[in-house]
Amino acid sequence: MRIVNQTLYRNINMNIATITEQLKNLNEQIATSRRSNRPSDDPVGVTHALNIREVLSQIKQYGTNINLGESWLRMTDSALQRVQELTIRVKTIATQMSTGTYNAGERKNAALEVQNIIEQLVQIGNTKLQGRYIFSGHKDRTQAYRESLTVHPAEASPINNPAYTGSATSSGTYTGLYSKKYVVEITTGGAVGVARYKVSEDGGLTWGPDDAFTTSVAGSGVYAGAISAVSEGAGWGGTSSPSASGNEYEGIEPAQYVFTVPTVTLDGANAQATVTWVKTGGGSGSFFIPANYTPGDALPVEEGLTVSFSAGDLVGGDTFTVDLSPQSREEPPNQGVRIAFSDAGTLTAGDRFTIEVSRYGGNQDTIRINVGQSAQIELNISGDRVFGSAGDTENNFFDILAKLKHALEKNDQAGVQACLENLNTIQVRHTGNMADIGSRLNRLEVSRNILSDADANNLTRLSGIEDLDLTKALTELNSKQIVFQAALYSTMQVTRATILDYVR
């Protein structure tokens, strides 16, 4: 074949370019220490690598999740251990005190210790991890045992007094700061309204003044507002007359509502109108008489108050007033807590009603987290499972402790004995809970091991796809360099050889 100058130079260019490109690729691989630097370098590998990277990232995330789970469960575990220790202590106290060898003073002292334990338990119940109450179920930002929540129901009936067949109910919203136990003790016996009482805010350590029920109405204690009068204003021109009803008025002071009516005939489809009102002591508003208003239907004004109109006309600008007065009331023990007694039977001096204001604010829901692909673990254990649910007097730890303390204060050996039974059940429950937490921690450990194996496997696979065998690459680089130099050298030689050197 005839080789001409252009062919020669073109080939030299081409070959040098090829080698340079290979050198550049090798250099890039070595510099990044990766075999493939763009999808086209290894399209299949890239697809795998992307999936593996996702898996790796997930594994890392599961690791984070497991860490959270572990710290949460360890915290739960140590909290439960404390509970268990306290339970054992309480049981010891109860066992000791249920024997006849102790006197009232010693039992009183034991009651103090029980009170102390109750406070510790409330503290444990409010254990927080990174701002989250671990015993609050799904309501993790709500204090599990919070003092300012709804008041726990009062002990329904006084212990050891069959003569009183009524019941006490507590209500209101506690506004104090600390967990408290109110005790209402009857100082002078008699029917509701006759008997006198005193209140203790600290579970019976210190007592308030002797006081009397202010009224003998059954169910007293609820702020039941009474409507004393509905009076039409001067110059009432309508043929319809208003009336009012309602009984849940919560004000302490008497109040007066002044209503102003529009012109309207209350007898058919077009009876639509707005009535405005103003309340003494502040507050105003309006309500609407809808189309097709049936005369006599109650229209809500405010909580606890409704107004109705008889058939007929209303004349615009006319006013009528409704007076409300607190019907009867019972001084609450304190700080928003109220107690009401139903009137049945006789109370005797020494009867006690207790109101617990520490109450579970969480719920029973379980929080789950992912600890692997389609593997979840329950993070929390609800306060109810640990301390028993509210109202379940046989199983609620706080209730039992309150009962125990009450019995101790009253030097009631049989009462203490009864509590001991309950404490046994509670202890069994605690053991179960702790075993549950322990097995969850175990599962986390297993998950962690599985993940770390998977992590290592995937890293190896990824490295196999992406990483460069440096030794091989460097050897290759060396040989490429030699080729490159040889090519340059031979180029020099070939291009230098020309006939011109031999002709004169």
Next chain:
Amino acid sequence: MNIARGAFFAHQKALDVSAHNIANVNTPGYTRQTLALTSADVTTVSRMKLGYGVIADSVQQAFDLYTTRRLFERTSTLSGYETERAILDSVQALFNETTGNGLNKVLTDFWDSWQNLANNPGGMPERTDLLEKTKTLCQKFRWIRNDLSRIQEDMNINLRSALSEINNLAEQIAKMNERIIESEACGTKANDLRDQRNNLVEKLSQYLDITYLEDRSGAYTVMTKTGIPLVETKYFFPLSQQGDQIYWNGIANDLSDRLIGGKIGAWLDMRDSLLPQLMANLDELAGKLIREVNILHYNDGYNLDGETHKYFFNHFNTVGDVQYGNWSGSAQAASGGDYTGRLEKQYTFTVPTGTIGATDLTVGWIEATTGRSGTITIPAGYLEGTGIRVDGVNAVVKSGSWTGTSQATSSGNYTGGNDRYTFTVQSVNGAGSGTGIVGTDEIVVHWKNFDGSRSGTIQLADGVPGPAYAAGTTVPVDLGLQIAFSSGTLKVGDQFTVETEKGIEVSFSAGTLLSGNTFSISTADYSGAARSIALSPDVEGRPRSIAASTSPNAAETGNNSNALAIAALQDIAMTVKKWTYSERGNSRQSVDQTQTLVEYYSIMVGDVGVLASQAADNQKFQQTIVNQLNELRDSYSGVSLDEEIINIMKSQYAFQAAAKLIRTSDELFETVLGLR
């Protein structure tokens, strides 16, 4: 003496030709020339035939027609692959995940953020982080999508300048044709002009697959492989661009599909097939993500304030355009409405014969995913373009405590929004307990919507005094929702729910419909999703509004069920369409693939990689072929300096010999003249 003069001139000319060759040793496309020498006529002197010396006959080109033609073809293929490779390199840079900052990374980060939120659903840092991660994700989607369309626009810019270059080349070739005809009129070959023209044709072949023929006058007719003439003798036909279309000779008729090969072909392929395909697939990915996350977030989730029905991603309307089956009526159907339901639905409508608005026309529809069917009515006096709501009801879901044997079915064209209706069997024959038989006993079913703002009862009559309820009869409930019961029993307390959703609308233009004609509307049209993906205003800048919980109770800050459900989407294999565009986008086909979103994306990246590496391989291969062809051509047509120098020496000696001959003749003359 005369012979010597002839030889003298002939070799002088030979020297000229060699000099010309040497001078053009590096001229691209130059074809080696040689001087054709022939011996002059023979005369007979005293019966002896004596030669009259040499004649420089003509200057000839060492032109290899076959190789040159093949070279042009291959040049076109090569520059096509070169162009393709360059574009694919810039495309794959968008999908470069090797540095770990690509879409895959941000998508994975996104899912991780949901898990972090599940770990601490009430945590503000987790919520804020999720919003930030989502913003990054959306941005990434939009960037890639925008970059793809920018590359697509670049194709048009490239085309514009390439077309003007083609026109320029065509014009030059036409001019060359003219000059060659002129200069060859006298019978001699215009070698250098031909070289220049071939050079132009070679350049032209970089842009397009072309073919050419030489006519008797020596002029080239150049046309594309597909037969579009570009040059004919001294005339050329310009190509021009109008938006996405390419016109020939100013005639407003798009023939871009007939331009193949070369750079232009590669650009058009990329512009109309690969880039739209990538964008469509990216849209599918983004659309699916938006839909799946939003369904859970909107329907099942509650935020920290106990609010529900909040979108996470900006709501994306997925109601697709009308796709006609066989359609011969003059009226056109149009899709409308804003579908917000859980399922991807596909409605097919079958129309009756009639004129829109003249009489009531009942159009039947059937939905592919649920298998539900129903009808819509185009009423007499229909105002063209008015939307008619279709369906919007999902299947009946019975609660676990269902004891009756009667089955309830839902139907109707619901006109409300996303809601959930709960139906409870309230009484049987007026009693608040017991079991009744549909059609025999009087059964009252109470219904209410999700928030209780709408409620009512439906009554299945017992036939006393009026007609009894016939099993299967639809009973209107609310806003177009209908319920029917099959024969069987219902027990007080039995409960079922029907999820309703904002359904699609269809409208018709004036005209006629023809019986049996069909059209269909899909509610899973994600085109453009990657371009517009963004956080919804519901949650943008409002971390509290992320619905991690499934409880309306705002105090349940630790409820992470919805966050877990959304995080679980990462591992759920879902059906995503994978588009393939071919024939410059004239053929678009989609295949349903079931895989996780990340897998879908990985395969997409892998596909781009395969294309890029194929283009690189093809380019290398074609380069080798072109090199070989070049070598072949050079071996025949190229100038070798050594050869030319030898030629010069040869001519020089011949020239010297001729001179010597003159001198010898002169001496002979002198000798003759000196005779005394």
